[in-house]
Amino acid sequence: MNDHRPDPDALLLQVQREEKQGKSGRLFIFLGMCPGVGKTYAMLLSGRQHQNEGLDVLIGVVETHGRAETLALVEGLPILPRQKLEHGGHTLEEFDLDAALARRPDLLLVDELAHTNAPGSRHLKRYQDVLELLDAGIDVCTTVNVQHIESQVDIVRQVTGVAVQETVPDLILDRAHEIQLIDLSVEKLIQRLSEGRVYLGERAQAAADGFFKEGNLTALRELALRFTAERVDRDLEDIRRAKRVSSPWKANARLMVGVGPTPYSESLIRWTRRAAGRIGCPWLAVWVERTQPLNASEEDLLARGLALARRLGAEVIHATGDDIAETLLEVARERNVSQIIIGKADRRSRWKASLNDRIIAGSGDIDVCVVRPLIGRPSSRVNPPPAGRIAASQFHEIGMVLIATTLLTALCWSLQRWTGYTLPALVFLLGIVLMALRVGRLAVLVMASLCALVWDYFFIPPRFTFHVSDPEDMAMLVMFFVVAISMGHLTARLKKREIAERRRQIETDALLRVTQSAALAPEMEKGLSQALRIINSVLHAESALVVRRLDHSLPSEVHPASTLVPGEQEFGVAAWAYGNKQIAGRFTDTLPQSELTWFPLQTATSVMGALGIRLDREAQGLDFTRRQAVEAFALQLALVLEKEHFIQAVTHAELLEKSERLRRTLLDSVSHELKTPLAVIRAAIDGMGETAKDPYVVEINTASKRLQRLVDGLLQMTRLESQIVEPQLEWCDVHELLDEAVSAAGDALKHHPVRTEIAPDLPLVKTDQALLMQALANILHNAGVYTPEGSAIEVRAFHSDKQLHLVVSDHGPGLPSGEESKVFGKFYRAPGSPAGGSGLGLSIARGFLRELGGDISARNKTGGGAEFEITLAAEFMSESSHPIPGLVSEP
């Protein structure tokens, strides 16, 4: 490959990142080494600057800690009121996410990114609020200290000895548009501390004793500086890559770390994330599931590790295989991994060392990096004591073992008359082997000990003593235990594998059945309820299904197939999961107080609704396999719903097309039938010559003109109501428009002076000229008919901020007061109006204008007469956006 050519994937990534940034809001982060360096101050300062530039800047939440300079900066910036949450009798104040989303400022200031939200908030953490704001397209300014960054936690703990609990994932820092480091020398900071300008009162001293030691601060400062430098480096790298500058960057680097149920995983994951971040490459976290089931604390450690990896932006891969090294290497080769990160041997040295050795031995051209892991937090969950209490089934097994031993003893006793004492030993051994296939490890051991005792006491000479002299006999006794232990182990493994296999089988079966019942059922409703029943039985849960409406909104009622009707507030969670395409609710970081866990029903192209699962009350969490199973179910349901949706949409469209065709045909033939006789009458009158002055003919002429207007009006109305009016937008000259409208209004204006006044700077406007002209003509006609002969009619045209205004005012009797808006109703005739009108003209005018995205209003002028105003949102032509060839160069 040519080294000078930038990697297309990398370029694409950059383009995508830019596109994504274009749509979503931008994030500005003020990074500091510790509290008190002036992050909030800097943020407020930048907020004020943006405000001066004319942006709508809003303070979402700012902690001033009572600092005077900071308080002074807050003055003058609008502050979003905090929401009050009731929790355990206390009222807590928290940042109001919904209010911020509704208010949509240009720039929102949100202090302390690492903050943990009060219980009852939508999200567990404030950074999740910020992510939602960014996705909504709002720019956000925020502050964070370096020790709160997830990938730096280990280092901070190593340096300061303080384990930080509130962390933000590195992912959010990667989304930052700009990270600004707020730096302060350690001496200055300590000075500020001692002056009490950081924390007020007693807290200052406590803080200084604990965290703010000079050594700590220096280390933290270095950390912050290095973090920022690395990021700047990476940005440079991005630019260089995009600009085809060759670089020493390894083009397709990809790191991989194994995640296991050990307390070391977390630190290995963080290390990998830091390394990947430095090179700017993707990384994988791989979990190898073995047939051996995990105990509670292992499961907890594993879940924590996987969650951390996911938070830090890893691609989490789930592989199965009993040989960890082999499986890891397989994944690594499949995914083109360039480097595998493994932990240095720990106290389980023998097993671990061999794993490391085997990975290194089999790695081939993949680099292997061995790092020293730190032991993380131990699991908070306690294992059930394995042998402390003997379960009922074990009592049963031991009973079986006792009976078997007694029977064997009886058998051997009768045999030994002929055989000597060695054969009974072999019989006992055979018994142990056979029993091992049936009972558990403990019971087999019990049996081995019993058999050993019985054989020793009853058979080995001297009989009825426990004395053993022959080394051969001794060996035989030891053999009993070896066989028992190894057989027990073997059967136990077989059994576990069988259980795991069976569970997987059940899940696969269930998925198959869900697919079949839902997708193939002739009636979707029945299929869905059957599918939900299957899901319930597999997960031992109850489920609720919420399906989106045709207009893509989520209703607050469950689909009838649901087996549970959740509470009112659950629908909010469902809507969030649906809207954000993320799992939410119980056992997640979003709205964890809810009763159900909600999964979005997501297909490749759309989200069809949400599936709520309520696990039984004792459930501790949603483990990885279960979560995957539910996600698979959700996908199946989503596909079924989507298919149904498409079928409906197609049928609907076909129906619409059919009825539309019918309507058009009908309309065409009706207009033909009505207009032909009219044409004959009109042409006949035209042809009469002198006879046309006959008073009878004049009456016919007038009536035929009126009939023609009515027919035109009715046909236009019908076209409007059947929604087959399709505006053809083109550039229009308002001068032309007014002239045409006046001539189209025809005889009605014959006896009225019409004055038009067009703003001199009125540019061309993009609209359907024919429709707008017809609307205006109808209004003019109306004005001409309803005002006394000789009175003037004025038309004014001007524009304001993307709107065209056309105002028609007359000097007639005005509109009946209180009925100004009724004049646009169909067949409305003002009381006492002259005969001849159809009551359709104004209604049609309004119909046409609404098709064009405008509207019309009517009012009485203070000086008498009526005034109709057309407002039309339209595009105006500007010289710069639509240059006209030939115009610029010519005089």
Next chain:
Amino acid sequence: MTALVIDDEIQIRRLLRLALESRGYTVREAENGQLGLQEAAFHRPDVVLLDLGLPDLDGLSVLRKLREWSDVPVLILSVLDQENIKVAALESGADDYVTKPFSTAELIARLAVIQRRRVSNDSPQLVVGPLLMHLDRHEAELAGHPMKLTPTEFAFLRSLARHAGKIVTQRQILREVWGQQGDGQTHYLRVYANHLRKKLGGKLVIRNEPGIGYRLIEPG
């Protein structure tokens, strides 16, 4: 002069016969498209009046078939007043159209215009009322006074004057004046029509038919 009326409505045909014969036309009638085409082939009329809604063939297809071998002037009669249908008819080779119900006087005037057009095509001079255009010299006079026209304005006016009294579609003008780049740029037309109206000062009228095109007519 022979006029061929192709319309399925007997009353319309009778009326048109009356009106046209009184003005010196010989009238032939056809009640459907097939017969109409036969009539046109056998009797070589000087002008054709064609209804768009015919029982056997669509009026537009009759027009297209006719245009395969004849350039006889064609006036469309139709009850449909949707712009797209009028544009389609004009672009398929119709010379003008009249919407039913129509006034007889207007119909006769249109017929006269589309027949006149055949006369003066090769002359280097174009005369429309008070307007005289010297096509060879790119100069124009209005009521004896020279007009100051930019090259684009001249081309625009020439395009209209060549078919004076008759509608010229937007696309036709854009193509003639701006070539390929003109397609769809209706705003050029608005701007230049406005300029020209000012320069013509009401001695000639440029009338816009929304969505269809322009017509250069003498006032009154």
